[in-house]
Amino acid sequence: MENQYVMVIDQGTTSTRVVLYDHEGMIVEISQLACPTIRRHTGWVEHDANQIWQDTKWLMQDVLTRAEIQANAIKAIGITNQRETTVIWDKETGQPVSFAIGWQSTQSEKITQKIKQRNITELLHTKTGLWLDSYFSATKVLWAFDEIEDLRLKAANGQVLFGTMDTWLLWQLTKGQVHGTDVSNASRTMMFNIHTLQWDDDVLEQLKIPRQILPDVYNSADDFGCTELNGVKIPITAIAGDQQAALFGHQAFEVGAVKSTYGTGAFMMMNTGKTAQESKHGLLTTIAYGIHGEVTYALEGSIFSAGSAIQWLKDEMQLIDNAQASSDMAYRSRAAAHQQIYLVPAFTGLGAPHWQESARGAAFGITRMTNDADVVRATVESLAFQTRDILEAMQKDTGIALSQLVIDGGVSANDYLHEFLADLLQMKVSRPINLEMTSLGIAFLAGLQSGYWPAQNELPINQAMIHIKQHADSEHMMQKNYLGWQKAVKTVSVFP
């Protein structure tokens, strides 16, 4: 395996990255471009799918150049991606019919409300494991059908194709040969039956979405065809949603193993093994990964605003010059300890466990003494409070009392967040030195399928971790703080 690498395409909400991994599971090279967001109206979050494909192609070349290797050193490619984000494109021309509709986008909110009135929420939930919300792809497709001339007809005639970001990139990489996705991504569309592992005819009939626009569904580790890079044919051997890939990256293979990933959003996931455990507390039942025709399920809590709240502090509020500064500033606020304030970042509604898509953000407890550092601290802390909401729901659903948590993703580099999480959750919280668990996970899946690694239990374990334990005297204060947060969230949920 010397001089051979696995190439990962990690198409996230904030950036697109191409990463090379070696046989020890170490990053050899990484190349990254920002993924610009288009905001045509309040609440809309879109991307230019063509631009993402052009950037991906460029990054694949750039990473080879930086690593000074040839394409024939790449054993296999894996794709991982922001989930739910919806692209529809013309089958003949390959041109998207509009911008990609981002997972955070609320433009299909009215459609979602209308469907809610039809009392099919339970049916959708039972079959897909998801709670009806504009977050998932199905209502985004319906929005496009309503808004784009003739699109419904073209879909019925099989002239257009639907895909999440993985499907779009796979179609491009294989020059239109493969229209496919994997079970983990399919399970986020609200059209896929997580029990039969098929697109669900009842759901499609209820929503009036024609089956022929949907991709073929593969295992997460599977043979997805080949792409040509500098004249060399390279197999694409894995696809998985970014959150599921991160679970795999942590090697959270045991039932009950949990991770929380802080990227643009934050997503806590528990491996529930072969059981599609239904949540009674607002979590999602989803597919973690599929290998050799067998799927592993997970419970998931989805937090819509994490890194996006940090970006808001930087871009709109201009309280920090860069994301990294948020940690020092939060510490500065705590040192001054004016008062506990709460910032509920419900910019695009609230996800799990509240599912209030019309909720909007608010700040509570502001006084004449409140300053910029306090707002930054409250924003960083809001990520931890939301994590506790999910953790409590997860413990109630499963009866499993967690004693530690592993975290990853760009925002988990924030030392203040890391320390505050340990205190608030009253447990040891650990983050790996390599925060790119998403790309590591898809490298593992691609490497397993291509024979780069022989078996799941022989994957390299080289994750140096930073561990933080709760402060001995923090429990009482944190309990008080958390009660304040719960009141704040409740208020936001009923406003306006």
Ligand SMILES: Nc1ncnc2c1ncn2[C@@H]1O[C@H](COP(=O)(O)OP(=O)(O)O)[C@@H](O)[C@H]1O
């Ligand atoms: N030290 C930090 N503190 C807080 N946020 C950070 C820090 N470093 C990066 N971020 C945030 O992390 C996010 C990017 O994380 P990443 O995992 O790359 O996201 P994605 O997968 O959604 O593209 C950005 O929103 C950025 O603002």
Ligand SMILES: O=P(O)(O)OC[C@H](O)CO
């Ligand atoms: O871009 P991320 O890493 O926040 O991930 C987005 C999720 O996949 C949305 O469900």
